[in-house]
Amino acid sequence: MLLLTVLSTLGVLYYGWFLWRPENRGDMLPWLLVITAESILVLHGLAAMWTILVGYRDRRDWTYYATRAALYDSDDPEIRAHLGDARQWPLRIRGRVVDVDILITVYGEPLDVIRRTAEAAVAVRGRHWTWILDDGRSDEVQALARELGCRYVRRLSGGGAKAGNLNHALSVAKGEFFLILDADFVPLPGILEQTLPFFDDATVAFVQTPQTYGNLHNFIARGAGYMQSMFYRFVQPGRNAFNAAFCVGTNVVFRRAAVDDIGGIYTDSKSEDVWTSMILHGRGWRSVFLPETLAIGDAPDTIEGYSKQQLRWATGGFEILLTSNPLLTRRRLSVDQRLMYFVTATHYLTGIAPGLLLFVPALEIFFDLRPVSLGIGIGQWFLAYAGFYVLQVLLAFFTLGSFRWEVLTLASASFPIYFKALGNVLIGRDQAWSVTGAAKQAASPFNFIIPQVLTFVLLAATTAVGVWRDILNSTMAIATVWCGLNTFALGEILAAPEPRTTPHTLVLAQVHSEAELPAGQRVRTRPGTASRSEESPS
Template identity: 65%
Template sequence: MSYDDFRRVDRHDPSTRRIASAQHYSPVLIVLTVLATAGILVYAVFLLNPANRGDLLPWLMVVSAETVLVVHALLAMWTVLSGTRDPRDYRYFTAQSLLFDAREAAGRGVRHQAHRWPLRLNGERVTVEVFVTAYGEPVETVRRTLRAALDLRGEHRTWLLDDGRSDEMRALAAELGCRYLRRLNNHGAKAGNVNHALTIATGDYFCIFDADFVPQPDFLEHTLPFFVDETVAFVQTPQTYGNLHNMISRGAGYMQTVFYKYVQPGRSHFNAAFCVGTNVVFRRTAVHEIGGIHADSKSEDVWTSLRLHERGWRSVYLAKTLAVGDAPDTVEAYTKQQLRWATGGFEIMIKANPLSPRRSLTPDQRIMYGITATHYLTGIAPGILLLVPPMEVFFDLHPVDLTVGLWQWLLVYAGFYVMQILLAFCTLGSFRWEVLMLAAVSFPIYLRALVNAVLGREQQWHVTGATTRASSPFNFMIPQVLMFVFLLLTAAVGVWQNWTHSTVTLGTAWNLTNTFVLGAFVVVAWREAHRVRRGLPVATRRAAAPTHPTVAPAPVAHPSVIPLALAPTPQSAAVALAEETAANLVTRTGHSLTVRGPAVVEPSTAGHPRVPTPRRRGGAHR
């Protein structure tokens, strides 16, 4: 048997199988995390030692920038090491095994129509709304998400919330058989869109998916069981990207990998995991208690999470890919996404201040939200560090005392950066230079975001995915280009000085490295601009919808403490296909709906739309 024959046994490449089967927290990873933490501490002591201080100005620049990086690195290591506990317990698996009401499904004749299976939690029927938010995305992008949303296992109603007020979207909703809502204005952006829908939809729980995130059919059966705990307000799952086909999308995607794989589980341990706006399920009564999704910020997801945690609600993060979406794959898309995120983060730092005694948070939550609010300062720090080598080349100003040996400095510096690179290598499977590139060149975006937050400037919302008209990437990276030209000039001067004096200085070597990184970004932008000029598509591949059987298996009729093992027989598949075809002629959104096709509802006039409380079937809220 050949190697290819072995690969076809389970249709997995050995490398992908190793990643899938690897433990998130292996002993090697824990040891590397501890060593990286030690390296960070040693480097911090070295920098702050007065005996090692060089000229005041460059030393202050290095210390201020590196302090931000060191503090955040230490807190990140602590968070990562805290997230080793699986949030799924005995109650979760019991609830999962009883989630689908097999007896009622058989009685209603929907045994083989997975999207109409009745749902139960704590012995009571529950209803679920699925919101797909759209604002100018391509129709085909929304189509694949709506199709996947309609096919979710478990009875639910799917809604297309169209803030782009597109007749094409209305026609798409009618074609697929989902509910359609639009507003007369875009007040509150995405949060206002969801709040408007909550004045009409009445489900006990509601899911939110961005238009480019395609959910897997088992999304509900993995998330709803957490709500047997009456204190859980929402369950968040990762953002996983399926379009990592160019430098920008790979860099943007892998930048999020460590956060979703290691940091969010740690935050969940401290009950501080926050909503990221998509791939999430909310308990309606929890959102009703805080007056709806927070609509006064472009980071409505983090603000909503903060307000829920202040009210004593719990959040759960499940580190399992249940939806696949699109990472930004152009300079324009990446810039606008990061600007929106960073502006929201700085708004929290300025307006909410998680460390304030007025905030009703636990000490752990204060620290976690403090990290969130100041995270984008780590993106400004590289911009400060880029200016240090030119100060040595042009003004002979050094951040470190010249009596400190080169090898001593390199050894301490390696303890800080090399260990973090090794840690990234273990978590991502390789060292992603695209991440390094984007981290080094994003400082103008975060500086602008900080100014926006301080001055209270309104930041317009933009679609992350493809747009109808491509723009030159150089329209969005003028500061980076100017910095590259300046560093290139500095490199030429530094090399000439070294050649003249027959020596190699650390400042010149450092500057050459920075020039190479910014130059790589300029080359990436030039290639993108070349495609734009030629009228070629910048994004050649989009994320694919998760593959799954056309016919889902029937629910089991007996209880089990383990997740459902649903396996259809060939006979049931044939019957199910016939039933599904007949059902599609009537409705695709569940027996409780009487209208197929679009329903246009005018917006509420209040700042925060009234969120009707669903009828409770049993005891008090908590």
């Protein structure tokens, strides 16, 4: 991993140097398109490499394991009274019993999805209270909560969306710590045992764990799910070194006092998670990212679901960039934190960049305008290009265990979503809240990819013209090949099948066995069973 990261960093630097050399510059318009798009990609590539190289280390130190081993006091009468039911065992930090709430946010998801998550939340080890926060105001969900023994909260208004739902619940739930779960994220039994020990440090505001998906059954779901693998496996852990790991909205445990200190979860954005994290960091609180799968959920598996998810996330990111730029904000952030949040706020510009590059080959085919000088040989161009892109692909190959074509294809075809998100923020248009897997009749997928369809038609026609031109000239131009690959990639999205039903199937055993009790603990729900995370802390 380190070797590939170093080589990728060198490749990124060489490619940036190649593009900016004046003697390599071609015609102004295509050169500006390329230099704008590739500069965004190069800067974000360097930021990712820097974060991985500088920051990656396991945050579970001696204090963590000591606190984890002492979570349960086997001499406690309550434990002795409920020896076979770990759900009733009091949780202790520094010898003091702490109260924990599990908050499941609900907004119209299918009842079986909510049941699956709520049953798993109730079964989490350690004494806690499970709450269903129903912004969908469903009597069926209320009946389900009563059946499962969960506490049920329904508010009269929907102000503040998910953040408002959480803040309302916190006026009723009074636990010292609370775990937030989206309705489609099923927690493993040991989620509290793995996260609470970090709170031995009184400055830790929240502990975030990854979003891992169990429904990667089609092209869209695999692309959407694997797209985040690098971030959760290497970038977020690296941000621990800068105290800049941020909340992603689910699978996160908060300290109640920290949230109270900033007046509650931030409500004026659809990216309430990132805003809340930035405000907490500005107040001097610390965060921890634990790269351990402790809950498994559903990735969007339809074009509609993916488009709405990315639009909401991108709108929130651009809101931060344009209304509270991390480099300029007066919040008391360190230089490292400002840089990390700036990378976060500008992340979705990397989704716009492919949209700019799609039209560069057309400028050459129709107008004979080239981004690089005709004096650049094919070998030199390929060395620079491969030094950036091929090494990025190799790094992704290593990260995922295999190269995922779905990720590259989906990312290259998502540019209209990010253009729309940027436009929403610039003109102040509010983006309606939507949830992955909400129970409603799906619209035609083509309603959400009209720009991609039109672009596909344009690129296909351009490729045909390029092939005809190359036949007449008895040579194959790079622009024609480039345009053909772009056409093929967009065609993959248009041909992606939509599932007739959403199976919501999770194979928990394939991702993790149960997160077992702390090492050395005398009281176990399964005597003799060792923790997989203890055998291999990574």
